[in-house]
Amino acid sequence: MSRRRYYLEDRALDDAVARFEAAIERVGGLHPLDGETVPLAEARDRVTAAPVWAARSVPHYHAAAMDGIAVRAATTAGATESSPLTLALGEQAVWVDTGDPMPPGADAVVMAEHVQVLDDTTVAITAAVAPWQHVRPMGEDIVATELVVPEGVRLRPVDLGAIAAAGHATVSVRRRPRVAIIPTGTELVTPEAAAEREAIGHPVRAGEIIEFNSLILSGMVEEWGGLPTRLPPVPDRQDLLRAVIVSAIDHHDVIVVNAGSSAGAEDYTATVLAELGEVAVHGVAIRPGHPVILGVAGGKPALGLPGYPVSAALTAELFLRPLLYRLLGLTPPPRPEVTATISRKLLSPLGEDEFVRVTLGRVDGRLIATPLARGAGVVMSLVRADGRARIPRFSEGLHAGAEVTVELLRDQAEIESTIVVIGSHDLALDLLASHVRRAGRRLSSANVGSLGGLMALKRRDAHLAGVHLLDEETGEYNASYIRRLLPDEEIVLVHLAYREQGFLVAPGNPLGLSRLRDLARPGVRFVNRQRGSGTRMLLDYQLRLEGIDPSAITGYQREEFTHMAVAAAVQSGAADVGLGISAAARALGLAFIPLFSERYDLAVPRRHWESELLAPLRQILFESAYRSAVESLGGYNVDRMGEEVRV
Amino acid sequence: MSRRRYYLEDRALDDAVARFEAAIERVGGLHPLDGETVPLAEARDRVTAAPVWAARSVPHYHAAAMDGIAVRAATTAGATESSPLTLALGEQAVWVDTGDPMPPGADAVVMAEHVQVLDDTTVAITAAVAPWQHVRPMGEDIVATELVVPEGVRLRPVDLGAIAAAGHATVSVRRRPRVAIIPTGTELVTPEAAAEREAIGHPVRAGEIIEFNSLILSGMVEEWGGLPTRLPPVPDRQDLLRAVIVSAIDHHDVIVVNAGSSAGAEDYTATVLAELGEVAVHGVAIRPGHPVILGVAGGKPALGLPGYPVSAALTAELFLRPLLYRLLGLTPPPRPEVTATISRKLLSPLGEDEFVRVTLGRVDGRLIATPLARGAGVVMSLVRADGRARIPRFSEGLHAGAEVTVELLRDQAEIESTIVVIGSHDLALDLLASHVRRAGRRLSSANVGSLGGLMALKRRDAHLAGVHLLDEETGEYNASYIRRLLPDEEIVLVHLAYREQGFLVAPGNPLGLSRLRDLARPGVRFVNRQRGSGTRMLLDYQLRLEGIDPSAITGYQREEFTHMAVAAAVQSGAADVGLGISAAARALGLAFIPLFSERYDLAVPRRHWESELLAPLRQILFESAYRSAVESLGGYNVDRMGEEVRV
Known part of the structure; x- marks a missing residue:
C-alpha cells in the first residue's frame, strides 16, 4: 500500500x-477589471481605470494673489516711494483680498503695503506693477481638459486633491x-x-x-x-x-x-x-x-x-x-534590492530556485545578511525576515562572505537603524527590542547560543552578543571566554541580568524535589540538555561542586536540545524533572523550583558600544521602565544591570 | 487704513x-495613546501597544513532518534497501500523515517511500532514521512565552499570522x-x-x-x-x-x-x-x-x-x-533619499528653508532632478513631484548641474522606469502617459515649449522632446531646428500627430469668421500669442503666405502667454477671436474653427530611441488602442504616427 x-x-x-x-x-x-465610480473621499489607494481630465481650470478665474488693490498695470507706471501716484478708488483701483476675482479691466495687484489711503475715494500707491503681477491667471495650476492623473495610478492623497480641484467629486477606479x-x-x-x-x-x-x-x-x-x-x-x-x-x-x-x-x-x-x-x-x-x-x-x-x-x-x-x-491594470513594482554579505555558508539544491529569508543589518559598514530558519513551517522566519535572497536553480549555494542580492521586505531606513544581536536567547533581550523601538532603533536577534554569538563578533557580523558562559574551572561567567576567543578586540562586557535556572517539574512538584542532590534519588527520572549548552555546563559544574556522580542520575544520558524540549518531556510524563529557565516551565504550565542564578551579559566591541546606533540601548539599561519590565518577567534580578564587567 | x-x-x-x-x-x-484590543482580522497596519508574547508553542505538540510511519529511531538501525527491517504495525510503527501528533514513545518518522506493506500487521522499512528525523518538535517555530512581535510595530500580514499561530485571536494596538x-x-x-x-x-x-x-x-x-x-x-x-x-x-x-x-x-x-x-x-x-x-x-x-x-x-x-x-508610539521613518543633478539654476532666499518639488528621471546614467513650479498654489506640482529638495536657509540656491539631495516621494523603482519628456505640451502626450503605464513605464513630462525641449536634449536632461517648430523660411516642421541646435547628436524624429490650430470664437461663431483674412475685417478684435510661441510663428507664417498685413488686424499687439489665456479673453468678451488649439476652446465652451494643421513630433536621441526603457513607447505608437484614443480627442490626425522623419 x-x-x-x-x-x-x-x-x-x-x-x-x-x-x-x-x-x-x-x-x-x-x-484589467471594469471601472467603478467612487467618491473621492473613498478613493485613496484605488487605481484609476481611465485618465482623469480636468473638467475645470484652476483657478477658474483670474484671481488676486495678494491683498491690495487691483489695477490696470499701465496706470501705475512711475509710482515710487518718493513720487507716489494717486488713483481713484472704484474707477482705477479696487480693494481685493487674496483669492478674489480680478475686476474687469484690472490686470495686476498693488500690495497693501504699497497703498496709502488718502480718503474714501482716493489712494496713493508707492510702487508700480507689471501686467499680471500678483495675479494668479486662470488655469495657472490646471487647464481644463488637461491630464490630471493618467490611467493605472494608485491614487495618493495629493491626487485626490488635484482631481477635486479639477472639478470632479468622484473618480473611475478599477474594481478591486x-x-x-x-x-x-x-x-x-x-x-x-x-x-x-x-x-x-x-x-x-x-x-x-x-x-x-x-x-x-x-x-x-x-x-x-x-x-x-x-x-x-x-x-x-x-x-x-x-x-x-x-x-x-x-x-x-x-x-x-x-x-x-x-x-x-x-x-x-x-x-x-x-x-x-x-x-x-x-x-x-x-x-x-x-x-x-x-x-x-x-x-x-x-x-x-x-x-x-x-x-x-x-x-x-x-x-x-x-x-x-x-x-488592476498595473505592473507589479519590483521590490527594492540591496547587495549584502552573507554571514554563513548556504547550501542549496541544484535544480530548484530557492528563496532564503534573511535578516539584515549594517555592521562596520558592511550590510550583513544572516539566513533565517529555512523550514517551510517556521512562520517566525517570515516575521523576522528583512529580505529574501534567491539562490538560482543552477547554483549549489553560497560560501560565507559571498555577496548576495537581497530583495528588501522592510524599509531600508529601518534596516539601517538595526542593532544586530547574535548569541544566546533571553526574554530580557526580547523586551529590549520593544524598548529600543521607542528610540527609533530596531533590534534583530538571532539565537545561535553564547559561543556562536562570540564567533559572530569575531567575524564582525553583529553589534553585540548575548552570553551566559560558565567557566567550569573558575565558576566565572563570560570574561574568560571573551579573553580566549576575542584576544584582539576591545570588548565591553555589560551586565544585563541574573536569571534563575531550576527544576522543571510537574505542577505541584509531586516528587517534592528541592535540591540538586534529589536528582540522584531512586525513582527520579531526569532529562538532560545536550553537551555544550550553557545549562548543561551549569549542571555539570554544580554536580562537581557538590560531589554528585552523574552516573547516579537516571536519565543523565538522555539529551534534549532546547529548554522547551526538556519541559515537554516533563509535561508528557516521559521524565520527572529537567533543568531549565522558569519561562519554559511557565510555557507548559509546569512548576519551577529555582536552584541557581546565572549571569547573562552583553558582549559589545567598544566601537559599537560607543556608537550613535547603540546610544539609546546604553541609556535604556538605566531606565526604570525597562528594569521593572524585566523583573516582572519573573526569575530575574536586575540590580546590577548596565554595570561594565572587567574582561 | x-x-x-x-x-x-x-x-x-x-x-x-x-x-x-x-x-x-x-x-x-x-x-502615546492608550491601547485597544482588536480582532486580528482588523489589525493590519495598526501599531502594537505592547509586546505580543506567545501564549502557545508552535507546533504545540511533536508533529510528524512527513507522511510515513512513526517509529522509535533506535529500532530502525541498520535498515537499508538491500537489507530491509521488519516492524510490527501498532507496536513498533504507526502510520502518520504530515502534521499528525507523534504517538507516545515514537521519536522519528520513516518516509512512506521507504516503507513496504507486507501484510495487515507488518511493514518493512528500507532506510534507518535518526532521532527526531522528519519530526517537527514542539516549539520548533514559536516557544510559548517568547516574543512574537515587540511593542511599536506596524502590523504586517505575516505578523498577524504569527500572532494567531501563537494562540491569540486579538491584539492590543494603539488607538488611532x-x-x-x-x-x-x-x-x-x-x-x-x-x-x-x-x-x-x-x-x-x-x-x-x-x-x-x-x-x-x-x-x-x-x-x-x-x-x-x-x-x-x-x-x-x-x-x-x-x-x-x-x-x-x-x-x-x-x-x-x-x-x-x-x-x-x-x-x-x-x-x-x-x-x-x-x-x-x-x-x-x-x-x-x-x-x-x-x-x-x-x-x-x-x-x-x-x-x-x-x-x-x-x-x-x-x-x-x-x-x-x-x-502612535513610533518614530517617523526618514524618507529615502537620493543624490541627483539639478537641471536648472535654482535661486532661493537666504534665511528660509525652502522645499522645492522636483521630478526625477535617469538619463544617460545620471539621476536628473527638474524643479517644478514653485508657487504654493500649484496642486499639480504635488501630483507631479517625485521628490523634494531642501535648500537650507543659509544657502542662496543651486547652480544648474549641482548635486542635490532629494527626499523621495515615489518608489525608486518607479523613478528608474521613468521616461523623461521635456518640451511642448500636447494632449496626445498626456494620453501616452496612460498607455506606457500599462507596460510598466512612467512618463514624466515638463512643459517648457519646443525650443526648451531641444535644449534639454542638448543638456542630456531628457529622453525625448515634444516639438512643433515651424521653419518660417521653408514651412518645414522641426527638422531644420534639430539640425541647427543639435548638430552633434543623432536624433530620431518620430511623427506623433497632426493637430489642428484654428479660431477660438464665442459659441455659435456670431461674427461668422471662417478664414485667416477675416481677422482684418473691421470690428473684429483679435487677441494674439506672445512672440516665439509656436502658435505665433504659425500665424505670422500664414499671414505672410496670404499677404495679409498684421497692422490691419485690431489687437495683433495684444499678447497672451497660453492657449488658455487667449480662450479666456474670448470668453470674457475682451476679444472676439484668437488662434489656438481645439482643446482650449472646449475647455471654456467656445467654438473652434479649424484652419491649419501643424505637425507635432517627438525628437529622440537614437541611443534612447533604441533603449529598453523606450521599447514599450515605440510599440504603442503602432497600436490601434492609442491611435484611436488620440483621434477621439478631436482635432488630431494620426495616419502617419510612428513614421520616422528625415532630419
Whole structure:
C-alpha cells in the first residue's frame, strides 16, 4: 500500500508563470477589471481605470494673489516711494483680498503695503506693477481638459486633491479583484474558535492546527489592492471542497485554495480544480513552495497554495501578486534590492530556485545578511525576515562572505537603524527590542547560543552578543571566554541580568524535589540538555561542586536540545524533572523550583558600544521602565544591570 | 487704513518644532495613546501597544513532518534497501500523515517511500532514521512565552499570522489618533456641493474656491495611521470658527484648522487658538508654508495650516506627521533619499528653508532632478513631484548641474522606469502617459515649449522632446531646428500627430469668421500669442503666405502667454477671436474653427530611441488602442504616427 497517489511536476518558475497566464488567457481572464465610480473621499489607494481630465481650470478665474488693490498695470507706471501716484478708488483701483476675482479691466495687484489711503475715494500707491503681477491667471495650476492623473495610478492623497480641484467629486477606479481564500484541512481550527474553546477549558488538542494562513493571505491581498473573503476551513472531503469552490466562483475573481495542494491521500485540490477547469501547473521547482497548483476553475484563475505558511506566503507573492496587479491594470513594482554579505555558508539544491529569508543589518559598514530558519513551517522566519535572497536553480549555494542580492521586505531606513544581536536567547533581550523601538532603533536577534554569538563578533557580523558562559574551572561567567576567543578586540562586557535556572517539574512538584542532590534519588527520572549548552555546563559544574556522580542520575544520558524540549518531556510524563529557565516551565504550565542564578551579559566591541546606533540601548539599561519590565518577567534580578564587567 | 493686523514671526524650523512639542508637553499630551484590543482580522497596519508574547508553542505538540510511519529511531538501525527491517504495525510503527501528533514513545518518522506493506500487521522499512528525523518538535517555530512581535510595530500580514499561530485571536494596538480637519473660508465650496450645483446649472462662480485641501490632509492622516474627520467648511466668522473648534476638541486628539492662518483681516485662526489655549509658534522661516500656527487648544495639539495646497501639505508633513507618529508610539521613518543633478539654476532666499518639488528621471546614467513650479498654489506640482529638495536657509540656491539631495516621494523603482519628456505640451502626450503605464513605464513630462525641449536634449536632461517648430523660411516642421541646435547628436524624429490650430470664437461663431483674412475685417478684435510661441510663428507664417498685413488686424499687439489665456479673453468678451488649439476652446465652451494643421513630433536621441526603457513607447505608437484614443480627442490626425522623419 503506497499512500501516494501521483507525483508532482518540477516546472521551472518562469515556465510555470507562462503556463498559468496562458491558461487564464484561454478563459479570457487576463485583462484589467471594469471601472467603478467612487467618491473621492473613498478613493485613496484605488487605481484609476481611465485618465482623469480636468473638467475645470484652476483657478477658474483670474484671481488676486495678494491683498491690495487691483489695477490696470499701465496706470501705475512711475509710482515710487518718493513720487507716489494717486488713483481713484472704484474707477482705477479696487480693494481685493487674496483669492478674489480680478475686476474687469484690472490686470495686476498693488500690495497693501504699497497703498496709502488718502480718503474714501482716493489712494496713493508707492510702487508700480507689471501686467499680471500678483495675479494668479486662470488655469495657472490646471487647464481644463488637461491630464490630471493618467490611467493605472494608485491614487495618493495629493491626487485626490488635484482631481477635486479639477472639478470632479468622484473618480473611475478599477474594481478591486475579489479573492476567495479557502483553507482546507480537517485538522484546522480558526483562531477565533481556538480562543473560545480555550475560554471554556477545551484548548486545541495535539493534531489540531490553528488556521492562520488565511490571515496572512488576506492581508497580502489587501496590500496588493484586492478584496479578500476569508472562508471558514473546509474539512478534507472532496465533495465539500468542490461545493465551496463552486459557490465561491460566482462571487469572486480569483480562487485561492490553501493546502491539499500536494499529492497525498487527502490532497483533493488538484482533482477538484481539474474537474472544474484546468490544472495548468502542479509542482514548481522552487523551495519552499514546490507543491503549488496553478490553473483555472469555472473561468476564474485558481491557485492551490501549499499548507506550510512560508510556502503559502512565497507562492502567493510569486503567482497571486502579479495576477492581482494585472487585474488592476498595473505592473507589479519590483521590490527594492540591496547587495549584502552573507554571514554563513548556504547550501542549496541544484535544480530548484530557492528563496532564503534573511535578516539584515549594517555592521562596520558592511550590510550583513544572516539566513533565517529555512523550514517551510517556521512562520517566525517570515516575521523576522528583512529580505529574501534567491539562490538560482543552477547554483549549489553560497560560501560565507559571498555577496548576495537581497530583495528588501522592510524599509531600508529601518534596516539601517538595526542593532544586530547574535548569541544566546533571553526574554530580557526580547523586551529590549520593544524598548529600543521607542528610540527609533530596531533590534534583530538571532539565537545561535553564547559561543556562536562570540564567533559572530569575531567575524564582525553583529553589534553585540548575548552570553551566559560558565567557566567550569573558575565558576566565572563570560570574561574568560571573551579573553580566549576575542584576544584582539576591545570588548565591553555589560551586565544585563541574573536569571534563575531550576527544576522543571510537574505542577505541584509531586516528587517534592528541592535540591540538586534529589536528582540522584531512586525513582527520579531526569532529562538532560545536550553537551555544550550553557545549562548543561551549569549542571555539570554544580554536580562537581557538590560531589554528585552523574552516573547516579537516571536519565543523565538522555539529551534534549532546547529548554522547551526538556519541559515537554516533563509535561508528557516521559521524565520527572529537567533543568531549565522558569519561562519554559511557565510555557507548559509546569512548576519551577529555582536552584541557581546565572549571569547573562552583553558582549559589545567598544566601537559599537560607543556608537550613535547603540546610544539609546546604553541609556535604556538605566531606565526604570525597562528594569521593572524585566523583573516582572519573573526569575530575574536586575540590580546590577548596565554595570561594565572587567574582561 | 492698513488692512494688516499684525505680523508673523520668522522662527527657524527646528526651533518651531521644539516650541510646538514643549507646548504639547505642558498640557501633558506628548505620550502615546492608550491601547485597544482588536480582532486580528482588523489589525493590519495598526501599531502594537505592547509586546505580543506567545501564549502557545508552535507546533504545540511533536508533529510528524512527513507522511510515513512513526517509529522509535533506535529500532530502525541498520535498515537499508538491500537489507530491509521488519516492524510490527501498532507496536513498533504507526502510520502518520504530515502534521499528525507523534504517538507516545515514537521519536522519528520513516518516509512512506521507504516503507513496504507486507501484510495487515507488518511493514518493512528500507532506510534507518535518526532521532527526531522528519519530526517537527514542539516549539520548533514559536516557544510559548517568547516574543512574537515587540511593542511599536506596524502590523504586517505575516505578523498577524504569527500572532494567531501563537494562540491569540486579538491584539492590543494603539488607538488611532483622531484628527479633526476644519477648512475655513467663506469662499469655499466642497467638491460634492460643486458637483451638485454643476448638475443643476449653477456652477461655481469666480471668487468661489473648491475646498480640496481637506481631502489631501485626511488622506495623509490615514496614511500616517490616524483617523481623520473632514468637517464642512466654516465661513470666515470668529464666533463660528471658535464654536466648531470647541466642539471638535471633545472628540479628537488633534485639531487642524486649514487657512486663516496668516495675518489678514479675516484670519481668525491664531486669535481663536490663543483664546482656547496657546499659540506657541506663528510663522516659520520655511517656503512654502511660512504662515503656519502651532499650539494647543483645550488641552489638545492644534495646528493652523496655510490655505495654499502646497503649503498645507508641506506643513502637515513637517509638523503633523511627527506628532501622529509620536501619538502612535513610533518614530517617523526618514524618507529615502537620493543624490541627483539639478537641471536648472535654482535661486532661493537666504534665511528660509525652502522645499522645492522636483521630478526625477535617469538619463544617460545620471539621476536628473527638474524643479517644478514653485508657487504654493500649484496642486499639480504635488501630483507631479517625485521628490523634494531642501535648500537650507543659509544657502542662496543651486547652480544648474549641482548635486542635490532629494527626499523621495515615489518608489525608486518607479523613478528608474521613468521616461523623461521635456518640451511642448500636447494632449496626445498626456494620453501616452496612460498607455506606457500599462507596460510598466512612467512618463514624466515638463512643459517648457519646443525650443526648451531641444535644449534639454542638448543638456542630456531628457529622453525625448515634444516639438512643433515651424521653419518660417521653408514651412518645414522641426527638422531644420534639430539640425541647427543639435548638430552633434543623432536624433530620431518620430511623427506623433497632426493637430489642428484654428479660431477660438464665442459659441455659435456670431461674427461668422471662417478664414485667416477675416481677422482684418473691421470690428473684429483679435487677441494674439506672445512672440516665439509656436502658435505665433504659425500665424505670422500664414499671414505672410496670404499677404495679409498684421497692422490691419485690431489687437495683433495684444499678447497672451497660453492657449488658455487667449480662450479666456474670448470668453470674457475682451476679444472676439484668437488662434489656438481645439482643446482650449472646449475647455471654456467656445467654438473652434479649424484652419491649419501643424505637425507635432517627438525628437529622440537614437541611443534612447533604441533603449529598453523606450521599447514599450515605440510599440504603442503602432497600436490601434492609442491611435484611436488620440483621434477621439478631436482635432488630431494620426495616419502617419510612428513614421520616422528625415532630419
